[in-house]
Structures are given as C-alpha cells and as structure tokens.
Amino acid sequence: MERPPRLLCSELRLQGRVCEVSLSGAALCWREAGQSGRRWGSAGVYGPLKAAGSHCVPVCEIIAVQETEEDSPSTDVGKWQKVPQNPSSSNQHSFTVSYVERTLKHRWRCSEVTLHCTDRKLCLQWVQAIREQLALLTIRPKRLLVYINPYGGKQRGKRIYEQKVAPIFSRASISTDVIVTERANHARDHLKTEADLKKYDGVVCVGGDGMFSEIMHGLISRTQCDAGVDQNRPDEELISCGLRIGIIPAGSTDCICYATVGSNDPVTSALHIIVGDSQPMDVCSVHHHDTFLRYSVSLLGYGFYGDMLTDSERKRWMGPARYDISGVKTFLSHRYYEGTISFLPADGTVSTPRDKIQCRSGCNICQMPSLVESTYKAEDSISEAETKDTWQVIRGKFLAINAACMSCACPRSPKGLSPSAHLADGTADLILVRKCSRIDFLRHLLRHTNKDDQFDHPFVEVYRVRQFRFTPRYQETDSELELREVGAGSSKHFFTQICREHPACGCTPTQSSWNCDGEILPHAAIQVR
Ligand SMILES: Nc1ncnc2c1ncn2[C@@H]1O[C@H](COP(=O)(O)OP(=O)(O)OP(=O)(O)O)[C@@H](O)[C@H]1O
Numbered sequence: 321m322e323r324p325p326r327l328l329c330s331e332l333r334l335q336g337r338v339c340e341v342s343l344s345g346a347a348l349c350w351r352e353a354g355q356s357g358r359r360w361g362s363a364g365v366y367g368p369l370k371a372a373g374s375h376c377v378p379v380c381e382i383i384a385v386q387e388t389e390e391d392s393p394s395t396d397v398g399k400w401q402k403v404p405q406n407p408s409s410s411n412q413h414s415f416t417v418s419y420v421e422r423t424l425k426h427r428w429r430c431s432e433v434t435l436h437c438t439d440r441k442l443c444l445q446w447v448q449a450i451r452e453q454l455a456l457l458t459i460r461p462k463r464l465l466v467y468i469n470p471y472g473g474k475q476r477g478k479r480i481y482e483q484k485v486a487p488i489f490s491r492a493s494i495s496t497d498v499i500v501t502e503r504a505n506h507a508r509d510h511l512k513t514e515a516d517l518k519k520y521d522g523v524v525c526v527g528g529d530g531m532f533s534e535i536m537h538g539l540i541s542r543t544q545c546d547a548g549v550d551q552n553r554p555d556e557e558l559i560s561c562g563l564r565i566g567i568i569p570a571g572s573t574d575c576i577c578y579a580t581v582g583s584n585d586p587v588t589s590a591l592h593i594i595v596g597d598s599q600p601m602d603v604c605s606v607h608h609h610d611t612f613l614r615y616s617v618s619l620l621g622y623g624f625y626g627d628m629l630t631d632s633e634r635k636r637w638m639g640p641a642r643y644d645i646s647g648v649k650t651f652l653s654h655r656y657y658e659g660t661i662s663f664l665p666a667d668g669t670v671s672t673p674r675d676k677i678q679c680r681s682g683c684n685i686c687q688m689p690s691l692v693e694s695t696y697k698a699e700d701s702i703s704e705a706e707t708k709d710t711w712q713v714i715r716g717k718f719l720a721i722n723a724a725c726m727s728c729a730c731p732r733s734p735k736g737l738s739p740s741a742h743l744a745d746g747t748a749d750l751i752l753v754r755k756c757s758r759i760d761f762l763r764h765l766l767r768h769t770n771k772d773d774q775f776d777h778p779f780v781e782v783y784r785v786r787q788f789r790f791t792p793r794y795q796e797t798d799s800e801l802e803l804r805e806v807g808a809g810s811s812k813h814f815f816t817q818i819c820r821e822h823p824a825c826g827c828t829p830t831q832s833s834w835n836c837d838g839e840i841l842p843h844a845a846i847q848v849r
C-alpha cells in the first residue's frame with residue numbers, strides 16, 4: 321500500500337527524550353530518534369501501533385489536540401516568545417494529543433501524549449496541522465442532544481454522564497443540550513413533537529434498553545410522521561431516520577449497548593460517539609391486527625421472559641437485582657403456554673442461527689445489499705409459488721418463545737440469546753423452547769452463561785425469520801383448532817370450546833405477555849416484521 325504523504329515531521333521531546341514525530345493524513349506517529357524500530361504506520365491501521373518505542377495513532381482515533389497550558393507564558397498567538405537555548409526549558413512549548421487506546425474486552429480509554437517543541441511557532445504549527453486533519457472527519461458529531469434517565473439501572477445515569485462522559489465530550493469540542501427526564505416517555509414525546517432535530521448531529525441516550533427504546537420510538541415516529549407514513553399499516557415501508565443514537569449504558573441489562581459496542585462501559589461508548597462510529601440495526605415492527613404496538617430491536621419474548629418481566633416491574637425499586645429474583649420465581653413456576661407460531665423463513669443460504677459466524681462491525685453478511693430488498697420483494701411482489709419462501713406453521717406448548725433481532729449479548733449472558741444473530745441483516749432468530757422438565761429448562765438457561773450451545777436440546781428449535789405471527793391458543797380460529805385436534809374426540813372439542821370462552825377456568829393455561837425490549841405489550845396475538 322502506498323504511504324500517505326507526510327504533512328509535518330519534526331524532532332520533538334517526549335518525557336525528556338528526543339522523538340521523531342510525523343503527521344500524515346492517516347496517522348500521527350512518534351518514535352525515539354535514532355531507533356531503528358518499525359516503519360511509520362500506514363493508513364487503515366487500527367489503534368495505536370507500539371513497537372520498539374514507535375507509536376502510531378490513526379487520525380480517526382485522535383480525540384483532540386491542545387496546546388499544553390501549564391508552562392505556556394502566553395496564549396496570545398501574536399506575542400512571540402524568545403526561543404530557549406536550553407532544551408530543558410523547551411517544556412514551555414508543548415501540545416497534548418488525546419487519543420483512543422484500546423484495552424481488553426473491547427473497552428476504549430482516552431490516552432494522552434504530550435510533545436514538547438523548541439519554540440512556540442512550531443508548537444502552534446503542530447496543533448493547527450492536527451486540527452486541520454480532524455476537521456476533515458465530517459462523520460464526527462459536533463452538536464448532540466442528550467437525554468438522561470435518572471432512574472434507570474442503579475440510578476446512576478446523571479453521575480455517569482457528568483463524571484465520565486461530559487468531560488470527554490467537552491475535550492472533543494462537542495456541544496450538548498442535556499435533558500434529564502422527569503417522567504417515563506418524556507424523551508420519546510419531546511423527540512416526537514418538540515425537539516428541533518435540525519440543530520443536532522445525533523441523540524445520546526443515557527440509560528438502559530428501555531430508555532433507548534423510548535428514544536428510538538421518538539425518532540422513528542417523528543420521521544414517519546414528517547413523511548406521512550402510517551405506522552399502523554403492518555406492510556408500510558418505513559423511512560430510515562437521519563440521526564444516530566449513541567448509548568451511554570446506565571441501565572439494568574444494557575444489551576443494546578453491549579451487543580453493538582462489545583461492552584457496557586460509558587467511557588468506551590463516549591469515545592465511539594466522538595469518533596463518529598455508526599452501526600445500523602434491525603428494527604422490527606409489532607402489530608396487533610391493524611394497530612401498531614411497538615418496535616423492537618433486542619428481545620421479543622413470550623412465556624418465560626414475558627412472565628419474568630411482568631413480575632420484575634413490581635420490583636423496580638430493587639434495581640438490576642429484580643431480574644434475578646423474578647427470574648428464579650418464574651423459573652420455579654414452570655408455566656407453559658399453547659399457541660400457533662407462523663413464520664416466513666430467511667434465506668438459509670446466507671446465514672443460519674447455528675453457523676457460529678458472529679456479527680462484528682463491518683460484518684459481510686449485514687453488508688449484503690440484497691438482504692432487505694429481498695425481504696420486501698418476497699412478500700410484496702412475488703407470489704409464494706414463485707419463491708421458495710412459504711410460511712411455516714408450528715403449534716405446540718411452549719415454555720418460551722423468543723425472537724431476537726440481535727444477539728442480545730449482555731453482562732449476564734456475554735454471548736446472548738442467539739450468539740450468531742446479526743445486527744443489521746433484516747432478520748430475527750425465532751427460538752422456541754417447548755414444554756420440557758424443569759431440569760432440562762435449567763440446563764438450557766445455564767448454557768446462556770457458558771460456552772455450550774443452548775440450541776442443542778431436543779426441545780429447542782431456532783429459525784432465522786423475516787416475519788412471524790403468534791396466536792395464543794384461546795384466540796385461535798376454529799380452523800386452527802380443528803387442525804390441532806385431528807383425531808381428538810368430539811368431547812375434547814366441546815371442552816376446548818368452553819375453555820376458549822372462559823380462559824381463566826383453570827383447565828387450560830392462561831396466556832402470558834410479550835416482553836418487548838423490556839416493556840410489556842398489551843396483546844398476546846401479534847404480527848412481527
Ligand atoms: N424520569 C423518569 N422517571 C421514571 N421513569 C423514567 C424516567 N425516564 C425514563 N423512564 C423510564 O424508565 C424505564 C427504564 O429505564 P432504563 O431502560 O433506562 O433502565 P432499566 O430498565 O433499569 O434498564 P434495562 O432496560 O437495560 O433493563 C424506561 O421504560 C423509561 O421509559
């Protein structure tokens with residue numbers, strides 16, 4: 321690869337040693353003078369390169385550069401200082417570069433290097449040259465609208481933002497308007513109707529998955545409203561939102577942050593926001609007949625996760641521990657639910673839920689342009705007979721029905737509900753856990769926390785789908801019930817009829833609720849695409 325031309329090259333001092341420092345359009349590099357270390361880094365190098373006293377930081381990972389103020393006698397550019405003869409006094413003219421340092425477990429930190437110049441003119445030349453390169457990075461946000469949920473997770477959202485995030489945003493010269501929410505749905509409503517979105521390059525969510533969901537709903541609804549798109553129509557093609565959402569994790573599960581960034585660390589998230597990273601995400605719409613219910617990006621869970629959430633909402637005061645208590649309680653109740661799932665499978669030649677290919681930034685599968693288009697084609701313009709895409713129907717008794725648009729990796733389950741799910745491939749993984757013994761279900765759950773395959777059980781099925789529908793048993797149509805009861809005597813059909821009309825009579829299990837990204841849906845019968 322051709323090396324980018326050097327824009328500036330000088331001998332500067334770093335911690336008392338003379339270093340050769342160079343800046344190109346791709347990277348800032350420094351190495352001890354006279355060292356025959358590796359060559360200067362080239363474009364496309366990720367993270368600072370360190371070899372035998374040589375360091376390279378890609379320009380796209382420089383956070384900021386500042387003339388170091390401590391010993392500077394004057395900040396007035398027009399007032400020239402005498403060039404010191406003694407190298408030790410050259411400390412007076414230095415500049416500090418803050419940059420991204422990658423550490424373990426996908427965490428990023430803000431590191432600094434201070435380089436000392438022989439005179440102020442040179443120092444200012446360096447500061448200006450680096451700033452000029454940073455100004456070329458137009459994907460970086462300059463103005464952000466920040467929403468803080470002060471009650472998410474352990475109620476630390478405000479502190480996390482003020483102590484860990486605001487100082488780095490300010491170092492990166494990002495201006496912010498900060499709103500601390502005063503009630504649930506405050507952020508959603510503000511985005512939907514009030515916020516002047518033209519003023520901002522992005523929205524920042526300080527909170528958990530529920531807070532992200534609020535902000536996503538606000539932005540999607542605002543975009544559809546402005547474009548005259550009716551969200552109640554399940555087959556409506558939605559308009560993409562122009563603004564990105566950055567997530568500063570301060571919730572209980574934080575799976576949307578963890579699955580997109582690789583960690584639930586506020587500083588890492590802040591640095592990703594500053595460098596202008598972006599990651600597209602699948603969003604599925606959930607309807608009940610012709611009524612729009614919600615969008616989902618992480619988990620849509622019926623049965624186990626629905627019941628657990630319903631129970632945990634009453635224990636919100638406990639913070640994240642509520643999920644452990646309600647999880648155990650729901651596990652012990654061992655309730656199962658009957659119903660019918662119909663789904664449109666995704667193209668199995670592209671990827672499958674058990675192929676062990678993990679979605680990472682720049683994922684090849686998510687970048688295939690045909691994926692989302694073919695979703696529309698298959699359902700809208702090509703008849704089922706012309707494609708191999710036909711709806712499949714499964715009826716049964718389930719402990720859990722989960723649909724994951726993304727892996728749902730989180731600190732509780734670092735590989736997630738569906739480890740090979742893709743972030744932006746237009747599909748979700750539908751996981752059906754059929755009625756089984758408690759011990760088998762426990763084995764399945766425990767596999768979410770270790771390396772074993774949670775799908776490798778005879779009572780678990782997983783399908784990659786583009787759409788699905790669910791009907792709980794007591795709402796099934798007569799034809800669905802007749803299909804189910806082929807071979808059953810007429811007396812059974814008679815009792816089924818009674819139980820459908822009186823679902824709480826005790827001889828059939830009642831229905832569960834859907835957990836939609838941590839919110840309870842008001843209907844059990846849903847259509848998802
Ligand atoms: N000021 C507020 N007062 C009360 N509730 C709020 C406020 N602001 C936001 N909320 C609501 O709080 C709920 C939970 O928030 P959040 O997602 O941040 O935390 P969490 O539920 O603890 O974490 P997770 O969703 O990751 O499990 C959201 O549904 C959101 O709508």
Ligand SMILES: CCCCCCCCCCCCC/C=C/[C@@H](O)[C@H](CO)NC(=O)CCCCC
Pocket residue numbers: 528529530572573574575618619625629643644647728730732733736737765766768769835836837838839
């Ligand atoms: C006996 C040991 C059992 C261990 C089982 C661990 C299984 C963990 C699977 C993790 C799945 C996370 C799915 C994410 C769901 C979020 O949209 C939602 C909102 O934040 N969180 C929950 O519903 C809360 C989900 C809480 C999961 C515990």
Ligand SMILES: [Ca+2]
Pocket residue numbers: 602724725726741742743744745746747748
């Ligand atoms: Ca997906």
